[in-house]
Amino acid sequence: MVACLTAATAQGAILRVDHEATGTPINGNSWPQAYRDLSSALNVALAGDQIWVANGTYTPTTQYGGGGSRSVTFLIDKTIKVYGGFEGVSRSGGGETDVALRDPVANPTILSGEIGTGSPTDNAWHVVRFEYPVNVGTQLDGFIITSGYADFDDPFGGAGILVDSVPVVISNCVVRNCFTDHRGAGVLVRGLLIGDPSPNFVNVTFEDNEAAGDGGAVAMVPEPSAPIQASFVNCVFARNIAGGNGGAIWNARDNPFGPETFGGNLTVINCTVVDNEATVGGGVYSRTGGDLQTTIANSILWKNRTQGRIAHRGRSGTGHQPGRLRRHDLGDLLVRPEPQRVRFGDPSQHR
Numbered sequence: 001m002v003a004c005l006t007a008a009t010a011q012g013a014i015l016r017v018d019h020e021a022t023g024t025p026i027n028g029n030s031w032p033q034a035y036r037d038l039s040s041a042l043n044v045a046l047a048g049d050q051i052w053v054a055n056g057t058y059t060p061t062t063q064y065g066g067g068g069s070r071s072v073t074f075l076i077d078k079t080i081k082v083y084g085g086f087e088g089v090s091r092s093g094g095g096e097t098d099v100a101l102r103d104p105v106a107n108p109t110i111l112s113g114e115i116g117t118g119s120p121t122d123n124a125w126h127v128v129r130f131e132y133p134v135n136v137g138t139q140l141d142g143f144i145i146t147s148g149y150a151d152f153d154d155p156f157g158g159a160g161i162l163v164d165s166v167p168v169v170i171s172n173c174v175v176r177n178c179f180t181d182h183r184g185a186g187v188l189v190r191g192l193l194i195g196d197p198s199p200n201f202v203n204v205t206f207e208d209n210e211a212a213g214d215g216g217a218v219a220m221v222p223e224p225s226a227p228i229q230a231s232f233v234n235c236v237f238a239r240n241i242a243g244g245n246g247g248a249i250w251n252a253r254d255n256p257f258g259p260e261t262f263g264g265n266l267t268v269i270n271c272t273v274v275d276n277e278a279t280v281g282g283g284v285y286s287r288t289g290g291d292l293q294t295t296i297a298n299s300i301l302w303k304n305r306t307q308g309r310i311a312h313r314g315r316s317g318t319g320h321q322p323g324r325l326r327r328h329d330l331g332d333l334l335v336r337p338e339p340q341r342v343r344f345g346d347p348s349q350h351r
Contacts, residue, residue, distance in 0.1 A: 012048030012080075015041045016095070018088035019056045031088050031095030037061060038074060038082075038111070047079045052096070053143075054088025055107035059115050060124055070122065070152070073129040074111055076138065076168075084109030084142035085172075104142035104172055113148040113159070113178075120179060123149035126162040127178070130199075134166035141171045150180035157219055158188030160209065163199050165191060171202040175217070178209045183250060184219030185209040186240070189230050191222035191264070198229045205236045206248065214285070215250030216240030216276060222253050222264045227292070229265035237273045237283070246285030247276030247304055251294070253287075262287050268296045277305040 015028035015035065023032030028041055034054070035041040039061040041051045060072040076082065085104025088095050096102055116122030127148040128140065140161075148159030159178035161170065175186040186209040189199055206217035217240040222228045237248035244250070251263035266286050273283040282304030286294040 012046065012050060015045055015049060015051045016054070016086075016088070017041050017051060017058070018054035018086075018095075019058065020054070021089050031091075034088065039072075042074060042076065042082075045078060045080050049078075049080050050099075051080060051082045052086050052099070052102075053082065053084045053109050054086045054090075054095075055084075055109050057110040057112050059112050060127065064126075064129065067125075069115065070125050072115060072124050073126045073162075076128065076130050076140070077132070077134060079133075079135045079137050081137070081139040082141070082143075083139075102142065108144055109142060110144045110146060112146050114146075120147065120149045121151065123147050125150045125152060126158050126160075128161045129158075129164070130162070130166050130168050131164040132166055134168060136167050138166070139169040139171065140173065141169075142173065144174045144176065145186075146175075146177045148178040148180075148185075150178075150182070150185070156180060156182030157184040157211070157213075157215075157221075158190070159184075160186040161188075163187065163189045167198045167200075169200045169202065170204055171200075172204070174205045174207065176205075176207045176209065179211075181212040183211055183213045183221065183244075184215040184217075185211040186217040187219070188215075189218070189220045189228055189264075191228040199231075201230070201232045201235055203234045204232070205238070206240060207236070207238045208240065210241045212243045214242055214244035214246050214252075214278075216242035216247045216278065218249045219246070220249070220251040220264050220266065227264055229267070231267040231269070232271055233267075233269045235268075235271045237271065238275055240276045242276075242278040245278050245280045247278035247282045248273045249284045249286065250281075251284075251286040251288070262289050262292050264288075265292055266294045268299050270297075271299045273299065273301045273304060275303050275305075279307055282306045 018034035021034040028035050038058045060074045064071045064073050085102040085107050113124035113127040145160045150159035157180045159180045160175040178185045186206045209217050251266045253261050283301040288294045
C-alpha cells in the first residue's frame with residue numbers, strides 16, 4: 001500500500017478518532033479528546049469535514065435500516081474525507097497536526113466486519129457503505145477493509161464496500177478477506193435511479209476475496225436508467241475467486257429474459273491482475289458496447305485461471321504485439337465486444 005501525503009484542506013472541521021484516547025470531553029477536537037470509535041465520528045460529521053483515524057482495529061456500530069446486528073456498517077452518507085494511518089495520542093508531541101505527517105503503512109488502520117464470535121458467518125454484511133447524498137469530494141484513504149460477509153441483505157454483495165449511486169474516491173486502501181454468496185465480495189458498485197455512481201479507485205489492493213457468484217473482488221451492476229462508470233488506477237487484484245465470472249472484476253447487467261447485457265464504463269490503468277480465478281474471465285469479465293467502453297491500458301493480466309486451470313497465461317514478453325482477443329482467451333480477460341484499448345506488458349517490467 002502506498003502512503004498518501006495529501007495536505008489537509010482548510011474546509012470544515014477535523015474530527016479525530018483514536019481507540020487509545022482517554023481525555024474528556026470526547027468531541028474529536030484533539031487527539032486526547034478523540035472519539036473512541038469511527039461510527040461515533042461519522043454520525044456527527046457534517047459535509048466538508050475530515051475525519052482522522054489512528055491505527056488500530058475498528059468495527060462498525062451503526063445499524064442500517066433496522067436490519068439487526070449484522071446490518072451494522074460504517075455509513076458514509078455525507079461529502080466528507082476519512083483518512084487512516086495516524087499514530088494519534090501515542091505519537092510524541094501529542095499526535096499529528098497534518099495529513100501529510102501520517103503513515104498508513106507504519107500505522108495500519110483496520111475497518112473490520114468481525115463483530116461476532118470469530119466465525120465469519122456472523123460478520124457484518126457491509127463493512128463500509130457509501131450512499132446518497134454523498135457528492136464529489138468524498139474520499140476514503142489509508143485503510144484496510146476486511147472480514148465483511150454478505151450472505152444476506154439487499155443487495156447480496158459489497159461485503160467490503162458497497163457504493164450506492166454516488167461518486168467517491170477510494171485510495172491507498174487494502175480490501176481483503178471478504179465474502180459474498182452473490183456478487184462483488186470486495187466492492188459492489190450499484191447503479192440506482194437517484195444518481196450516477198462514478199467511483200475512482202487509486203492505489204487499492206484487492207486480495208483474497210471470494211464471491212460465490214460473479215466478481216470475486218469487484219462487481220459493477222447498473223440499472224437501465226442509471227449508467228455507471230468506475231476507474232481503477234495503480235491497483236492490484238490478487239488471489240480473488242468468483243464461482244461465476246470475473247475473478248477480479250465483473251461488469252455487466254442481468255437480463256431476466258436471456259444473457260446479461262452491457263455493464264458500465266470500465267477503466268483499468270497501470271494495474272496488476274494476477275492469480276485470480278473464475279468460471280469465465282479469470283481476471284476481468286466485461287460486457288460493454290455503444291457508448292459504454294472497456295479501457296485497459298498499461299496493465300498486467302497474468303496467471304488468472306478459469307474452472308480451476310490456467311487457460312491463458314497472459315500476453316507478455318519483449319516485442320509482443322497485442323492482437324485481437326479471441327473468445328477462448330478466457331483465463332485473463334473476456335471483453336465482449338472487443339475492448340477499445342488493451343495493452344499487455346511484461347510482468348517483470350511492471351511498476
